[in-house]
Amino acid sequence: MTFQLVWWGTLLLAARPNSKGMIVGEAAVFLFIVLVGAYYMHKTLSKERKLHQQQKNFLLSVTHELKSPLASIKLYLQTILKRDLEREKQKGFINNSLKDIERLDDLVENMLMASQIESNSYSFPKEEFNFSDLVKQVAERLQVHTCSSQIIMPEVEKGIKIFGDKFALTSMVTNLVENAVKYSPPCAEVKVKLFKKNGEVHFVTADSGIGISDLEKTRIFEKFYRVGSEDTRKTKGTGLGLFIVKQVLDKHQATIKVKNNQPSGTVFEVIFNAHAN
Structure with a gap:
């Protein structure tokens, strides 16, 4: 685009040598607009790439956050079902399962609240x-x-x-x-x-x-x-x-x-x- 602008300017100057000031001024304004547009386009694309990467990281972390406690709960419950454990051992496994369920509950609450805050659907009732x-x-x-x-x-x-x-x-x-x-x-x-x-x-x-x-x-x-x-x-x-x-x-x-x-x-x-x- 810059090359084309310079070429057009050269042709205009050759055809209208008395309009040198006007041609150079118009070319400078046009080039300034192009550069500003390119800057904001680059800025927007960089922002989109960054948001995409953050969303990718979010999905990876949520997958891990969900998978880890679920696997732990599954293992505890399978152990309780398949083995004849002492009462205290069973209580320990159940308590550990409840801790993992609390982790899941906190994760779900965070996701719901973030979604409600962003959509302005949460009213923040105060007391x-x-x-x-x-x-x-x-x-x-x-x-x-x-x-x-x-x-x-x-x-x-x-x-x-x-x-x-x-x-x-x-x-x-x-x-x-x-x-x-x-x-x-x-x-x-x-x-x-x-x-x-x-x-x-x-x-x-x-x-x-x-x-x-x-x-x-x-x-x-x-x-x-x-x-x-x-x-x-x-x-x-x-x-x-x-x-x-x-x-x-x-x-x-x-x-x-x-x-x-x-x-x-x-x-x-x-x-x-x-x-x-």
């Missing part, structure tokens, strides 16, 4: 409730997913109430605590804090994992976004958790900060302003 009790319950439930020597350390100030959507905020707390557990080394300590400061409600999770680079911190709340690729990433996840966290907090006029933990790891700090009591 006053005890946020301290909610955080303690989530921490206790997720503790059973960790190894026997790993500790989720809840430091929860009693009696903190907020006005919000209890179901959505339960999902927010669950995703942040699960994130801290997933990205912590085996049997490491995970801190979960809830307290009031200067009239604001602070909810904090801290892990001692590999941390998040400053460049990644600007993107971790995007839908489907995860650090690395599904082929090399060892941690489980779908890339929906932090997307849901950010969307839920935006609907509650709350803020979230991502900071580096010391000596390693990541700290997520949620601050409720207007609706904190």
